[in-house]
Amino acid sequence: MTGHELHRQAEDANRALWDEMAAVHVRAYKEVQLLRQGSEVLDQIELREIGDVRGKRLLHLQCHIGTDTLGWARHGAAVTGVDFSPRAIACAQELRDELGLEATFIQSNVYDLPSLLSEQFDIVYASRGVLCWLRDLDEWARIIDRFLVPGGVFYLMESHPVVHALEEISPGVLSFANPYFHRAEPVRWEAGDCDYANASHILAHPSYEWTWTIGDVVNALLKAGLELEFLNEYDRLYFQLFPSMTSDDGRWYRLPQYQRMLPLIFTLRARKPG
Ligand SMILES: C[S@@+](CC[C@H](N)C(=O)[O-])C[C@H]1O[C@@H](n2cnc3c(N)ncnc32)[C@H](O)[C@@H]1O
Numbered sequence: 001m002t003g004h005e006l007h008r009q010a011e012d013a014n015r016a017l018w019d020e021m022a023a024v025h026v027r028a029y030k031e032v033q034l035l036r037q038g039s040e041v042l043d044q045i046e047l048r049e050i051g052d053v054r055g056k057r058l059l060h061l062q063c064h065i066g067t068d069t070l071g072w073a074r075h076g077a078a079v080t081g082v083d084f085s086p087r088a089i090a091c092a093q094e095l096r097d098e099l100g101l102e103a104t105f106i107q108s109n110v111y112d113l114p115s116l117l118s119e120q121f122d123i124v125y126a127s128r129g130v131l132c133w134l135r136d137l138d139e140w141a142r143i144i145d146r147f148l149v150p151g152g153v154f155y156l157m158e159s160h161p162v163v164h165a166l167e168e169i170s171p172g173v174l175s176f177a178n179p180y181f182h183r184a185e186p187v188r189w190e191a192g193d194c195d196y197a198n199a200s201h202i203l204a205h206p207s208y209e210w211t212w213t214i215g216d217v218v219n220a221l222l223k224a225g226l227e228l229e230f231l232n233e234y235d236r237l238y239f240q241l242f243p244s245m246t247s248d249d250g251r252w253y254r255l256p257q258y259q260r261m262l263p264l265i266f267t268l269r270a271r272k273p274g
Contacts, residue, residue: 003184007135010186010208011084011109014133017205018085021195022065026091028198030251031067035099041071043157043252045234046127049267050155053077056122059147061110062130066092066103072125073101080121084109111139113147120149127157128238132164132209135186137216141224151274154226159237160263161213168242172257179211186210196239214266226270233263 026032034041054076060069063081065088073079073096081103083089089107096103108116124144134140144154167177178187186208195201218228236252237245245253255262 006185010188011133011135013205014207015084017203017207018064018083019087020203020205021197021201022085022087022091024195024198024201025065026095028195028201029065029067031071032065032095035067035070035074035095041067042075043238045232045267046155046157047075049230049232049269050123050125050153053123057119058123058125059119059121061113061124061126061144062133063092063105064088066095066105068125068127069103069105070096070099070101073103077123078102080104080106080117080119082106082108082110082113082117110134110143111136114143117147119147120152121147122149122152124148124152124154126155129159130156131158131161131212131217134212135210137212137220138223141220141226144221145224145226145272148226148272150272152272153229154221154270154272155267156217157265157267158217159241160233160266161211162262163237163241163264164211166242168244172244174242174255174258174262180213182210182212182216218268221268221270226272229269229271231266231268233266235260235262235264237264 031041053072056077058072058077058079060081063069063083066081069079069081081092086107089105092105124147165176165178165180166174169175189207191204191206193203195203236254240253245255247253
């Protein structure tokens with residue numbers, strides 16, 4: 001099998017996994033409840049770092065069930081969400097209709113989007129759990145550039161790649177267990193793990209994931225011609241990766257014993273020259 005065929009097969013397996021998780025997440029995501037209550041669904045960091053979106057066209061890549069997309073719609077953006085899982089897109093459309101919000105949702109692999117969509121956007125946005133599903137960051141960055149108007153910005157909030165190299169070997173003690181650096185072949189995770197949003201749901205599908213370093217992400221965006229405006233690191237994470245993590249609100253998790261010692265997420269903003 002060629003590398004290309006292997007990558008396509010990995011993406012097909014990942015799509016089946018995300019199809020499985022979509023309906024589970026409609027029931028499990030706190031963001032769905034927050035949207036239904038009319039409460040804020042987006043995080044203060046991204047709201048501050050992206051700024052006012054009123055009247056702006058926003059493309060959300062890998063939007064899953066559309067909770068963040070609809071959050072941006074509530075803030076006045078004209079939003080388009082894209083995801084390759086047909087079930088996730090169907091859930092996003094149902095949620096949009098239930099909430100009476102305006103949003104366009106497109107079912108597409110990120111890599112196929114240029115053949116389906118011709119518009120350009122003021123903001124391209126992706127967040128929380130997106131990079132590990134991508135087989136080629138250079139192509140991803142060229143696609144982001146393709147969809148930005150001159151002067152438009154790309155914003156990313158993502159788990160810090162260093163945390164995926166670590167494992168909790170005893171309560172509160174982390175140790176390096178996985179390579180930090182990128183490898184061409186994805187790592188296969190077998191079915192049978194718990195869903196990250198609903199521990200009682202045991203996943204029936206395997207997944208394939210790629211690791212990308214901070215340098216890989218930044219260099220891909222620079223190579224595509226974008227200008228980096230900032231890259232920030234924070235010591236909290238949007239899911240419970242390690243058992244000893246604690247949370248005040250059930251949305252953001254901290255590692256009490258590594259507070260201010262270890263980055264858990266990073267954010268970046270890059271601009272297409274105007
Ligand atoms: C963790 S979720 C996105 C995060 C989002 N903030 C959330 O949790 O609601 C990852 C999403 O990426 C999508 N995805 C993975 N690979 C993709 C690809 N190649 N093209 C488009 N969507 C993809 C999956 O279907 C899934 O909905």
